[in-house]
Amino acid sequence: SELVFATNNKHKTEEVGNLLRGQYKVLNLTDIGCTVDIPETGSTFAENATLKSSYVVQNYQLDCFADDSGLEIEALNQEPGIYSARYSGIKDDATNLNLVLQKMEGESNRKARFRTVVSLFKDHKNYLFEGVINGQIAEKPIGDQGFGYDPIFIPDGYEVSFAQMSMEQKNEISHRAIAMRKLIAFLKEQ
Numbered sequence: 001s002e003l004v005f006a007t008n009n010k011h012k013t014e015e016v017g018n019l020l021r022g023q024y025k026v027l028n029l030t031d032i033g034c035t036v037d038i039p040e041t042g043s044t045f046a047e048n049a050t051l052k053s054s055y056v057v058q059n060y061q062l063d064c065f066a067d068d069s070g071l072e073i074e075a076l077n078q079e080p081g082i083y084s085a086r087y088s089g090i091k092d093d094a095t096n097l098n099l100v101l102q103k104m105e106g107e108s109n110r111k112a113r114f115r116t117v118v119s120l121f122k123d124h125k126n127y128l129f130e131g132v133i134n135g136q137i138a139e140k141p142i143g144d145q146g147f148g149y150d151p152i153f154i155p156d157g158y159e160v161s162f163a164q165m166s167m168e169q170k171n172e173i174s175h176r177a178i179a180m181r182k183l184i185a186f187l188k189e190q
Ligand code: ITT
Pocket: 006, 007, 008, 009, 012, 040, 067, 068, 069, 070, 071, 084, 085, 093, 114, 146, 147, 148, 149, 150, 162, 174, 176
């Protein structure tokens, strides 16, 4: 069967499509004919994920899930957090990544974590699923896979960045995969 994923981010669509492979066909906003950049005016990941999923429920009458995620850096008071997509003021991954590296220059505490909150609207009820992965901010970007801050995030227990991993390897451990596995388990129980 089909599941609607309220995202404009093609990397998220690919990662989640891979996680749901063989179980659900994933339709993103483009696939359902939605060209709106849904406003993310909340103050938490959960609020923003819910704004995205409920937009689709209200305007398309389809059950839907959405992912709001970001990078929390301890030395930067958990920034960029919910502002990860536009930390520099513009939605450009390379610019935002460079701003993080600039702010982290000379900082010895490199601790960070990625967080995802998924909101699933099913039968008019909202269900939230969270995933977190801890790691370190690299001194320099390395790797060309993935997206966003992947080239500067080294998960704990690894010596490579997310951008040096294949999508399958990232999907074994990532914040998004942890949240999505909770959603998949929930759907199985239904
Ligand atoms: P949608 O809202 O349309 O889903 P988006 O890119 O705007 O797409 P978010 O609002 O959740 O998504 O912003 C998350 C930002 O955090 C994203 O643009 C990346 O810069 C970063 N990010 C999230 N997950 C990431 C991951 O797995 N790897 C690297 N960076 C990530």
